[in-house]
Amino acid sequence: MTEVRARSPGKIILSGEHAVVHGATAVAAAIDLYTHVSFRPDCSLPSDHSDRSVNLELQDMDLVLSWPLSRLKKSLGDSFTASSSPVSCTEERMKSIAILVEEQAIPEAKISLSSGISAFLHLYTSIHGYKPGKVVVSSDLPLGSGLGSSASFCVSLVAALLASSDVIVIDKSKNGWNTLCNYDLELVNKWAYEGEKILHGKPSGVDNTVSTFGSMIQFRLGELTHIRSSAPLRMLVTNTKVGRNTKALVASVSERASRHQDAMAAVFNAVDSISKELSAIIQSDAADDRSVTAREEKIEELMEMNQGLLQCMGVSHASIETVLRTTLRYKLASKLTGAGGGGCVLTLLPTLLSSSVIDKVIAELESCGFQCLKTEVGGKGLEICFS
Incomplete structure (x- = not known):
């Protein structure tokens, strides 16, 4: 199977932070700094299927993680099947995922990545099921600085997994980067929001929306309006x-x-x-x-x-x-x-x-x-x- 690559931008709040919580309007915009995700499914057929695994490489963090399929099935349940519709992570499932993350013995200096890794496991197994593959992540965005790095990660990951699973259809013969139709973007956005919930509890949905659709949005009390700049802004x-x-x-x-x-x-x-x-x-x-x-x-x-x-x-x-x-x-x-x-x-x-x-x-x-x-x-x- 071909490697799928996805990239989505970070975001800035141009105006309205904090006040938006109290009913004011805010404006957010995409920036040309991206999180890059590549996904390569493992289509080999080894004699011992239990040796196959799900692998995650966080290049900027110099961290490589791996989970045998047998361990994922045992922890998350054999009956769990991949879904094309967004699935929320239940409290019980979250506990099982937390154990799977703990077993990786992540260094103390990088323990803040745990919630992102939990989101990865939920999104991967929910969309792609218990199939082996390798995901590689790199980013132009500094982590935890308010530039929407977690949403950008979730959007890129979801898009790569959905495209690989043929849930969203893209012309594979076309060279270079493809954009998606609005219907597929909405699906990616809803899935990414499920990842953001794992990372942030009750996110506004603004970060993943900007990362998915790009451009700019005006938002107030959950109402989002897409706006477009008439001239470049640096x-x-x-x-x-x-x-x-x-x-x-x-x-x-x-x-x-x-x-x-x-x-x-x-x-x-x-x-x-x-x-x-x-x-x-x-x-x-x-x-x-x-x-x-x-x-x-x-x-x-x-x-x-x-x-x-x-x-x-x-x-x-x-x-x-x-x-x-x-x-x-x-x-x-x-x-x-x-x-x-x-x-x-x-x-x-x-x-x-x-x-x-x-x-x-x-x-x-x-x-x-x-x-x-x-x-x-x-x-x-x-x-x-x-x-």
């Missing part, structure tokens, strides 16, 4: 490498909102207005350099306003403020993206900004120990190819 993503506890940050904003109800309601309303205006500007036409510059200046102002409101919510951090001060010296606008408390910061790179200035900004930020990634915003979603 961002510098700075990873502060400061870890943060998303649940704790969300809880702290809620606590502040309960202590200062009127003031925080005004903050959330302001964020809602910013997101709606940003969405309209992104979709507006920009015919020439002057109108492109005017458009980007408005986006910069909205980013700065949104960052000020995030500071009001108490989710900034010393590392984020360092990025803000550094980019401001070059007259560039920045804001945190995601939960805050560390994580990543976005800086708009105007169309007419020279590459030498960008290089200076990156050099200064990297001298602080940060990681810088240049990205195009609002691009392609999931793609698949055969090799």
Whole structure:
């Protein structure tokens, strides 16, 4: 059987993080940094079938894991069959999967990968059944930094498995990357959400939706609207490498909102207005350099306003403020993206900004120990190819 390769993008929150939990509108976008998954089914027929296994290689983590089919069947039950419709992981099944992950004796330094590996086992056996094969994963995205690396992993994995199982049909004779029809994208998205539930408990579904469909979305209280930028948007993503506890940050904003109800309601309303205006500007036409510059200046102002409101919510951090001060010296606008408390910061790179200035900004930020990634915003979603 041919090797299947899939890639799907990470995401950024352009506006509305935290406030969205309190009813405000938010805007998220795909970025051109991808998680890559390749899947090669094992179609050999050894005399002893019990020797065959499911293998997972996490290249960036230098980790190779393997489960004999006989062990999977014994733990998860012989009667479990592959399904083309999304299947939730029951509590009982999750306990069995947790044991299978523990048996791999993952080094302590990499134990944070356990939930992702659990999601892998659920998705693999649910879609592909107890059939041998090898999955190899690599990613452009830093893990746990708020750029949607887990959703990107789930989307790419699901797509590769569904394509290999012929649940989604792709022209295998076509060279290069294939896009999927909306029906197949919806199926991938629903499956990926089941993986995200294992990783995050009660995810919003925004990350996997952006990773699947690409482009941009506006969302509020579970309502998603796909939007499309009329012109390219470039961002510098700075990873502060400061870890943060998303649940704790969300809880702290809620606590502040309960202590200062009127003031925080005004903050959330302001964020809602910013997101709606940003969405309209992104979709507006920009015919020439002057109108492109005017458009980007408005986006910069909205980013700065949104960052000020995030500071009001108490989710900034010393590392984020360092990025803000550094980019401001070059007259560039920045804001945190995601939960805050560390994580990543976005800086708009105007169309007419020279590459030498960008290089200076990156050099200064990297001298602080940060990681810088240049990205195009609002691009392609999931793609698949055969090799």
